[in-house]
Amino acid sequence: QSALTQPRSVSGSPGQSVTISCTGTSSDVGGWDFVSWYQHHPGNAPKLIIYDVTERPSGVPDRFSGSKSGNTASLTISGLQAEDEANYYCCSHAGSYTLTFGGGTKLTVL
Amino acid sequence: QAQLQESGPGLVRPSETLSLTCAVSGHSITSGSYWGWIRQPPGRGLEWIGTVYPGASPYYNPSLKSRVYISVDTSDNQVSLKLTSVTAADTAVYFCARTPVTTIFVFDMWGHGTSVSVSS
Numbered sequence: 711q712s713a714l715t716q717p718r719s720v721s722g723s724p725g726q727s728v729t730i731s732c733t734g735t736s737s738d739v740g741g742w743d744f745v746s747w748y749q750h751h752p753g754n755a756p757k758l759i760i761y762d763v764t765e766r767p768s769g770v771p772d773r774f775s776g777s778k779s780g781n782t783a784s785l786t787i788s789g790l791q792a793e794d795e796a797n798y799y800c801c802s803h804a805g806s807y808t809l810t811f812g813g814g815t816k817l818t819v820l
Numbered sequence: 821q822a823q824l825q826e827s828g829p830g831l832v833r834p835s836e837t838l839s840l841t842c843a844v845s846g847h848s849i850t851s852g853s854y855w856g857w858i859r860q861p862p863g864r865g866l867e868w869i870g871t872v873y874p875g876a877s878p879y880y881n882p883s884l885k886s887r888v889y890i891s892v893d894t895s896d897n898q899v900s901l902k903l904t905s906v907t908a909a910d911t912a913v914y915f916c917a918r919t920p921v922t923t924i925f926v927f928d929m930w931g932h933g934t935s936v937s938v939s940s
Contacts, residue, residue, distance in 0.1 A: 713865060713867075716865075742925075744925040744926075746925065746926045746927075748866075748927075753932075754932065755824075755915070755929075755930040755931055755932045755933070756866075756915065756917075756927075756930045757930070758926055758927060758928045761923055761925075761926040761928075762923060762926075767928060799865060799866050801866070801868070801925075801926075803925040806879075807871070807879040807924075807925075808868070808879065808881065808882060809868040809871075809881075809925060810868065811858075811865055811866040811867060811868060812865060813864070813865035814864075814865040814866070
């Protein structure tokens with residue numbers, strides 16, 4: 711059970727869009743439609759922003775969207791805002807009720 | 821709105837047992853939710869430790885399964901984590917989180933985490 715692969719960092723200017731990838735295998739990301747994404751401002755509690763690949767919890771802006779193709783899931787944030795600067799983690803079911811997270815991506819809003 | 825608060829010793833000696841509790845307020849621990857523990861070593865990503873549904877056998881990360889025990893205390897509305905034979909690699913911020921029964925592979929509510937260092 712290896713960690714999912716995410717870019718260490720991404721950046722974008724306010725108003726732009728950024729996409730964060732999350733690459734796994736056919737045993738996790740590619741095998742199940744159970745990918746979730748979390749936003750984490752250090753020192754705070756992580757926040758669920760996408761679940762089941764594309765679903766948004768109530769209260770999460772529609773600027774956040776998720777998708778998946780093969781063994782790679784993606785989180786897209788459009789209309790970047792300063793408050794979006796945070797660490798983002800993907801997570802996937804990996805069979806037999808085991809979960810694996812990505813290494814995290816630091817988003818910088820320029 | 822449920823709130824989760826982790827607590828425990830900030831320092832544990834190598835080879836000893838790490839014990840943490842997660843106090844849940846605003847939500848009965850037996851009312852249809854799973855409860856999990858996740859950790860974040862310094863400078864690294866999140867790692868799932870395990871998840872439990874009250875009254876059922878817990879699910880554990882295979883890499884930690886031989887050393888971890890998660891339980892629910894319904895009388896105190898708390899979730900507990902025990903990790904035995906700790907080493908420096910177990911130094912991390914430990915989070916507890918809730919999983920709703922409707923979407924059992926997500927954590928929709930988290931505590932702020934508690935920092936644990938393993939050192940002599």
